[in-house]
Amino acid sequence: MNTISTGEIRMSGITCRFGDVVAVDDVSLDVAPGEFISLLGPSGSGKTTTLMIIAGFQQPDSGDVLLDGQSIISLPSYQRGFGMVFQNYALFPHMTVGDNVRFPLRMRGVSSPESRDAVGQALEMVQLSGYLDRYPHQLSGGQQQRVALARALVFRPSVLLMDEPLGALDKKLREEMQLEIKRIQKELNITTISVTHDQAETLVMSDKVAVMRDGRIEQIDTPLDLYERPASRFVADFIGESNILAINPDDQGRFRTEDGIHLPGTENLAASSSGWVVVRPEKIHLNAEATGQPSIPAVVEEVIYGGDVDRYRVRLGKSSTIIAKQQRHAGNAPLQPGASVHVHWSDHDCAFLRQ
């Protein structure tokens, strides 16, 4: 394999069918060298199949995968030279940690003193230096995850593939490993493609996120843009928490909800079609008195205590309720259920989605 690969991956027009089911439907994706891309989607969205095609475990019906501009579609997985971390780590149970990490070097015929150094470095990188002679079943889930990472990186691959890498860990460990993996990935500057259904994970780890649905890429963007400017109702719903309100233009071209409420932030919309307004709960201001800004009178229906953040369910009209999140600051008394409030948000804090 080309050892001076930059790790630039380009997928073009990949389609893959299983019988009548189109698992991957004309997917194209460019990954720059050193970039961390997550494939995010519900189960059955085609994200794992896409990863398996890049890894060389699944042949697509059409389309091509390029590494540094050269087609690798006909190369078997063992000649692609990509590191891969599997969902349940797939550590070899009959080998020690050291032998697991040494395996890819052995397959490449690396001499033993050289491989000893490389294995030592790889285990040091994942902070498991003293674990050389342990067996996988003697390790905790987090430690197994680290060994899998060391094994996938020890041969300096140009690309790292991960299939639900943190799916088997508990929440606290998962958050710790997110930062750990991110640190190592940046340190090695390795192109990384990770599959997950956990949107919080992708927002923390990825440079870019490709949201997949029914075998297609629905939107590909930075975590920030994906969160702030979802391109479709599906993405708005899937990433984070959203208030999604259907709106229609009235006779004067002003947008109103189904029960006739004019929403702030929609004055300057040039669109004449119906659609949705998307507002994140933390972008919504609730004021006890009108502040002069365009606002909607509303009533607090429920207060959900959440430690540092209070969440309010607020009724706008007859049929619309929204969720608003408010930080608990020193000295601001929480609103009570039944309180009348004025709801407003800034123009740039809401997104409009055409139907």
Next chain:
Amino acid sequence: MAFPSFHRMTRAVSVVVIAVIALFMVAPVFFVVPVSFSSSSLIIFPPAGYSLRWYEAYFTVPEWTRATVASLMIASLTTVVALLLGVPAALALVRGNLRGKAVLAGLFLLPLVAPVILIAIAEFGLLSRLGLIGTIPGLVIAHTTVAMPFVVVVISATLRRMDANHELAAMSLGANPLAAFYHVTLPLLRPGIIIASLLAFIASFNEFLITLFVIGASEATLPIQLWKGVRFETNPTIAAASTIFLTVSSLTLLGVEAMKWRQRRMTGSSGDLLSG
């Protein structure tokens, strides 16, 4: 419990029932053990005196030693052939991407459920046409028919319990399919292969009816020699032979259990290889 005395009673009853069943099933078998140590040349139970003369006879009379050697050799060869055919068959059935897997799996297991007499007649027909009646290759072929299903069952179960990602992981790390099989699949299959070999060995070592049909005029195997012994010369040599026979079979089964126990301890799983 609300009725501790009732609970204790049912428990006591079931222990007794199990003991009685075990006694009825096993006792006749172990009846031969004391008889084999008898000093008398008649089969009397309990023996009037004890000696090792029948073991001496067993180890010195050429018919018995030759039959034992023949049985050991045929069982070993059968084990090797059954593994060479059964392991790839199980791999194809579990990992392969082929049509009609269920039908194929059923066919492989057919010798376990088909009446042995039918297999014996069929083997006789086939081997006589091939001119292999009474030859070692003929006996090995016939025994493989009944030994291979054990290999297919055990190896399939082992493969099904094994994470297929191990093989993918090996390949993603640079192992070609052959290297992945050799370094990863095969070592993980090893406990299964040992259990399968023991079962295949015992299937051949114990096999009587089919052997009777295809053995022709050649040297007897141990079960055949026992049968002849019972028919033609009733003295405690057959008890000594039976005891040795019983010991080999029991040790083999004990080996299977030990392997299963080791496997469970290694993987921490409680699944049973044979029922998996």
